[in-house]
Amino acid sequence: MSPLDWGVLLGSLTLFVAYGAWRSRETRDLAGFLVAGRQMPWPMVLLSVMATQASAVTFLATPGQGYMSGLSFLQFYLGLPVAMVVLSATLVPLYQRLRVKTAYEFLEKRFDGKTRTLATALFLTQRGLAAGITLYAPSLLFSVVLGWDLHWTCAAMGLLVVAVTTLGGSRAVSHTHALQFCIIMATMVGAFVLVMRGMPEGLGLGGALAVAGREGKLEALDLSFDPASRYNLWAGLLGGFFLQMSYFGTDQSQVGRLLTARSTAESRMGLLANGLLKVPMQAFILLLGVMVYVSHQFTPGPMFANPAEVAKVTAGVHAPAWHEAEARYAQADAAHGAALERWLDARRAGAAPLEQAADAERIAARTAREAARTDAIAALQATDAAANANDTNHRFLAFVLAAFPAGLIGLVLAAVFAAAMNATSSEIHALTSTTIVDVIERIPGLPRGERALLAWSRAASLFWVGFAVLFAENAGRAGSLVEAVNILGSLFYGTILGIFLSGFLLRGANGTHVFIAALVAEAAVLLCWKLTPISFLWYNLVGCVLTVGIAALLATLVRPRRAAAA
Amino acid sequence: MNTAEGPADDGADPPPPVLGRWSRLYAVVLLVLAATILLMGWVSVRYR
Numbered sequence: 001m002s003p004l005d006w007g008v009l010l011g012s013l014t015l016f017v018a019y020g021a022w023r024s025r026e027t028r029d030l031a032g033f034l035v036a037g038r039q040m041p042w043p044m045v046l047l048s049v050m051a052t053q054a055s056a057v058t059f060l061a062t063p064g065q066g067y068m069s070g071l072s073f074l075q076f077y078l079g080l081p082v083a084m085v086v087l088s089a090t091l092v093p094l095y096q097r098l099r100v101k102t103a104y105e106f107l108e109k110r111f112d113g114k115t116r117t118l119a120t121a122l123f124l125t126q127r128g129l130a131a132g133i134t135l136y137a138p139s140l141l142f143s144v145v146l147g148w149d150l151h152w153t154c155a156a157m158g159l160l161v162v163a164v165t166t167l168g169g170s171r172a173v174s175h176t177h178a179l180q181f182c183i184i185m186a187t188m189v190g191a192f193v194l195v196m197r198g199m200p201e202g203l204g205l206g207g208a209l210a211v212a213g214r215e216g217k218l219e220a221l222d223l224s225f226d227p228a229s230r231y232n233l234w235a236g237l238l239g240g241f242f243l244q245m246s247y248f249g250t251d252q253s254q255v256g257r258l259l260t261a262r263s264t265a266e267s268r269m270g271l272l273a274n275g276l277l278k279v280p281m282q283a284f285i286l287l288l289g290v291m292v293y294v295s296h297q298f299t300p301g302p303m304f305a306n307p308a309e310v311a312k313v314t315a316g317v318h319a320p321a322w323h324e325a326e327a328r329y330a331q332a333d334a335a336h337g338a339a340l341e342r343w344l345d346a347r348r349a350g351a352a353p354l355e356q357a358a359d360a361e362r363i364a365a366r367t368a369r370e371a372a373r374t375d376a377i378a379a380l381q382a383t384d385a386a387a388n389a390n391d392t393n394h395r396f397l398a399f400v401l402a403a404f405p406a407g408l409i410g411l412v413l414a415a416v417f418a419a420a421m422n423a424t425s426s427e428i429h430a431l432t433s434t435t436i437v438d439v440i441e442r443i444p445g446l447p448r449g450e451r452a453l454l455a456w457s458r459a460a461s462l463f464w465v466g467f468a469v470l471f472a473e474n475a476g477r478a479g480s481l482v483e484a485v486n487i488l489g490s491l492f493y494g495t496i497l498g499i500f501l502s503g504f505l506l507r508g509a510n511g512t513h514v515f516i517a518a519l520v521a522e523a524a525v526l527l528c529w530k531l532t533p534i535s536f537l538w539y540n541l542v543g544c545v546l547t548v549g550i551a552a553l554l555a556t557l558v559r560p561r562r563a564a565a566a
Numbered sequence: 567m568n569t570a571e572g573p574a575d576d577g578a579d580p581p582p583p584v585l586g587r588w589s590r591l592y593a594v595v596l597l598v599l600a601a602t603i604l605l606m607g608w609v610s611v612r613y614r
Contacts, residue, residue, distance in 0.1 A: 071606070081595050084595060088588065089592070219614075222610075
């Protein structure tokens, strides 16, 4: 990195820390720490809700997802706007009316302590592991750019998150989110401009889209109903709806953001604005990845974008096989680029036979290129059986490091760091709030004073960061991080949502009915994951429907003794 | 005053509308989603 990049990076980081500390100078009590005194206006709620989702995973892995699979991932978000509407009409007014600090308090009011404990345990497990993935993404970036050891980078990131979260609590999280989110989006827009400026002369956005379409990167909508296919309209609308309902309505990392709002109306506005903006924002980030892919068709990109794995294979006994595959890849890549240019020329001239001939050459070159990459990955895995063969998360980063001018790389690093702080501090804050309100405060005999609880909350933050750091070190093997974090969530979200919905929909169900139903549903979801080809978005629907269905059945069949006698 | 969030003033008031004054905003969000799905379909076909 150049001195200018270092200056931009350190300047931006200082700005974030100072701003967070200044905005949170009034955090003196637990209510301020947990729900920011319930004083946030809706634009701040919106930014905080969006920034909580926009982790470094979004910044690094979503363009990578666009690069590798095109726009199809956009279908994942189609259930989100519907979920925002349903939540605004149902859960938001309920949470505001009950004046709860965490979503799980509601479960004890409606059912009993054990149901609340079960939902809390499911949430803490899921969110603690997800925090590891969120922490892994920026650590990966910094370890690649700065050449640091990945394990130590994870630990250093964890310590910084502790500093941000424990010093300011919810108010600091909300306010620094707004600033950091703006920098992240500005950097994305800057990256898009740079990609487009790097395209061949005369290609333009229309030509770039035509190339992307020809390469199969703009298949945004798949109408086929196939439960094994990860992304299609139905999985996005139905499975995605249940996932987003659970994430925004029961996951404390998001419910905590909503509870900071001044009123029900401000919470609703924040959620509905998120429903309007989220899909276009993700479309833009995926399109950025697609455009990076298009630019790599004309200027050679790396065969494999994870430099740590490349260094291992080129230093090992399989280096000759790797280099041979690399040479074939370069040759096929050049042929592919030349065929694409001929295809574009023929298309502009309206010469259909030439267009078809060039397209056939393009497909042949692309097949040869993919075969060379497959051979290279085989050499990589022969060198180290545990090697990470998925470079999706490195694709956008490799482009940034190769194409961005000095100074901007520092800004990108600062933005990724900001994204990491946003999401991880929100997650740790949510884990901490839940641990305090749903675990510590319910243990008899522990000191209950305001100061004692604030001290407990800081200790809990430290614990959860340690937990996340431990898991982060294994997160790299999970493939595309943006998929990994959602697959992990989908294993638990359906059941958690089912517990909440049982509370609203089943008047006759008691805590024991819902507790048993949730355990059975969770086992079924885990079996689906392990034993069937069903895609992860459907787990949310399966978990939720089974929990509500079994609880309803139990409520009908097993009535409390007193009611039965009556 | 009876609002979508608050309880009724007395037993004679009709129940508050489920969606209340927010229904238009809900409709806007859902219409934008429908338009987005159509646009995604158009992109998929146009750039096949």
